[in-house]
């Protein structure tokens with residue numbers, strides 16, 4: 001089976017379940033192209049139905065799909081009779097293979113989290129942290145080492161090693177007095193990442209962003225609206241002071257990192273100071 005881009009459109013992600021290990025298989029492709037930022041792709045197959053999830057949201061499904069377990073598993077390409085084809089032109093990180101069909105909620109729970117390697121049902125785990133060489137180690141303990149390109153020799157199909165921002169998650173802090181000046185601090189965001197700071201009077205909804213490139217990211221805010229657009233520094237951190245009126249005291253804030261769609265903890269602008277007696 002493969003996760004790769006469409007042969008016809010390199011911006012469209014597709015999931016392939018093979019029946020003969022050589023390009024004969026069933027393909028479903030997402031509605032939404034991926035360009036310019038990280039997306040989490042997951043394909044599941046339960047022996048009949050294949051499903052493709054983008055950022056933890058079900059995007060496409062197809063029933064009645066046959067499968068041959070002797071087929072290859074590829075990431076970013078498909079294996080045909082005459083070698084690998086349909087190469088993905090982009091960046092890949094954190095490849096996981098499971099022997100169980102994970103639910104939408106389970107898929108979402110580990111999108112921005114590295115795994116230990118001994119999680120129940122984890123069959124293969126390639127962190128792609130080597131940074132050089134032709135081999136990628138399997139951190140699941142199953143011993144399924146992978147190679148770059150077609151073989152472990154240098155060849156034209158080999159991808160290049162680059163730094164990844166896939167697992168960075170912003171942390172948010174809010175301190176100060178309200179009404180007055182509050183200091184909004186962030187750390188751990190993607191390098192020079194564009195971040196959206198959302199606000200809401202209410203928490204606890206675990207609301208999913210419904211639209212845009214980060215649709216599927218789960219928020220802790222109800223009915224969020226824009227508070228500020230921020231660009232992190234090269235370290236992925238920033239500290240900004242904002243004058244806050246009494247009407248904004250107590251509102252909740254949460255950051256979404258536009259580079260990888262990770263969301264921060266929920267912060268809160270301090271409650272209005274009680275007047276002295």
Ligand SMILES: [Ca+2]
Nearest residue numbers: 148149151153
């Ligand atoms: Ca190679």
